[in-house]
Amino acid sequence: xxxxxxxxxxxxxxxxxxxxxxxxxxxxxxxxxxxxxxxxxxxxxxxxxxxxxxxxxxxxxxxxxxxxxxxxxxxxxxxxxxxxxxxxxxxxxxxxxxxxxxxxxxxxxxxxxxxxxxxxxxxxxxxxxxxxxxxxxxxxxxxxxxxxxxxxxxxxxxxxxxxxxxxxxxxxxxxxxxxxxxxxxxxxxxxxxxxxxxxxxxxxxxxxxxxxxxxxxxxxxxxxxxxxxxxxxxxxxxxxxxxxxxxxxxxxxxxxxxxxxxxxxxxxxxxxxxxxxxxxxxxxxxxxxxxxxxxxxxxxxxxxxxxxxxxxxxxxxxxxxxxxxxxxxxxxxxxxxxxxxxxxxxxxxxxxxxxxxxxxxxxxxxxxxxxxxxxxxxxxxxxxxxxxxxxxxxxxxxxxxxxxxxxxx
Numbered sequence: 433x434x435x436x437x438x439x440x441x442x443x444x445x446x447x448x449x450x451x452x453x454x455x456x457x458x459x460x461x462x463x464x465x466x467x468x469x470x471x472x473x474x475x476x477x478x479x480x481x482x483x484x485x486x487x488x489x490x491x492x493x494x495x496x497x498x499x500x501x502x503x504x505x506x507x508x509x510x511x512x513x514x515x516x517x518x519x520x521x522x523x524x525x526x527x528x529x530x531x532x533x534x535x536x537x538x539x540x541x542x543x544x545x546x547x548x549x550x551x552x553x554x555x556x557x558x559x560x561x562x563x564x565x566x567x568x569x570x571x572x573x574x575x576x577x578x579x580x581x582x583x584x585x586x587x588x589x590x591x592x593x594x595x596x597x598x599x600x601x602x603x604x605x606x607x608x609x610x611x612x613x614x615x616x617x618x619x620x621x622x623x624x625x626x627x628x629x630x631x632x633x634x635x636x637x638x639x640x641x642x643x644x645x646x647x648x649x650x651x652x653x654x655x656x657x658x659x660x661x662x663x664x665x666x667x668x669x670x671x672x673x674x675x676x677x678x679x680x681x682x683x684x685x686x687x688x689x690x691x692x693x694x695x696x697x698x699x700x701x702x703x704x705x706x707x708x709x710x711x712x713x714x715x716x717x718x719x720x721x722x723x724x725x726x727x728x729x730x731x732x733x734x735x736x737x738x739x740x741x742x743x744x745x746x747x748x749x750x751x752x753x754x755x756x757x758x759x760x761x762x763x764x765x766x767x768x769x770x771x772x773x774x775x776x777x778x779x780x781x782x783x784x785x786x787x788x789x790x791x792x793x794x795x796x797x798x799x800x801x802x803x804x805x806x807x808x809x810x811x812x813x814x815x816x817x818x819x820x821x822x823x824x825x826x827x828x829x830x831x832x833x834x835x836x837x838x839x840x841x
């Protein structure tokens with residue numbers, strides 16, 4: 433049996449071999465000489481079965497009810513219309529309410545629509561119930577928040593509904609219930625709770641330092657810029673920004689707030705993001721260990737930019753805050769200094785060095801970063817693929833308990 437320290441490296445090697453093959457498949461066109469795997473057999477949900485096998489409004493599924501959204505309420509702006517022509521909306525109220533939903537619900541529904549057309553050519557996804565403003569559902573129904581939809585197929589063939597439910601699970605809905613012979617019920621986490629569980633990002637206004645000395649917001653940083661980071665030796669260094677692993681300017685996110693004293697600093701980052709800490713101020717910078725932001729405790733030390741070099745600062749308080757926008761740049765060195773606090777570029781996986789190795793192809797072959805789908809907004813395909821492969825190859829304890837919710841960075 434291989435030594436414990438060697439196992440993650442062997443798993444990583446296998447992961448990278450899989451990744452190179454999968455990444456090539458993400459590009460346009462067919463890979464010559466490749467052999468397409470047969471599609472995985474999907475098992476339909478049984479009548480009255482739900483997935484995951486926990487109640488809908490629990491942490492492991494779609495989470496707690498947060499209150500009814502009315503057209504006159506401030507939260508109404510959280511809903512967005514879905515005009516996907518590949519989805520039929522029943523809209524029996526004739527108000528367009530069934531088209532209104534949270535962005536997360538919309539994303540999952542659009543993904544499911546593609547799966548339905550692929551599974552049954554000529555058949556479309558049909559939504560019979562979406563956002564409810566009229567009180568037609570049970571108390572604390574997620575329909576009142578635009579987080580739930582009831583679905584069928586356009587041909588209303590009830591023999592398809594068990595497999596439709598399975599396709600909904602595969603499309604990323606946080607809870608799917610084969611509720612009735614007449615429809616399948618699907619729901620998602622709230623934008624706020626999902627944000628706390630999605631990878632590792634910083635808010636749009638968080639500032640970094642460029643090589644020319646200027647301080648700029650992450651929303652203004654571009655690939656190719658050189659930003660202050662930390663080298664492997666624990667010393668400050670300016671590092672090239674390669675890509676954005678996630679860039680979503682118009683999404684609310686829940687951030688962990690780390691405040692220090694001596695010197696005072698304030699950093700906001702998502703709970704699954706890695707931050708370098710130590711239990712005492714005498715540790716050399718290179719020996720600070722990476723840990724999830726949600727695990728940082730008052731009394732521990734983080735690294736901050738000082739004069740000269742990097743220095744420890746004691747964590748005075750930890751809290752949470754919801755802010756607009758999320759940005760996750762990847763630098764060549766895998767670290768960056770945000771709001772004068774040193775952080776990793778990585779999230780969701782506990783081992784910073786393993787993550788840095790896993791992103792080695794992007795540093796060696798920059799063109800790979802732009803192959804296939806590279807959105808101006810949203811999560812880059814590479815970390816999504818890497819996370820899914822890691823889930824297959826690494827132990828559960830290697831991941832943040834809240835995971836990456838389908839696409840984090």
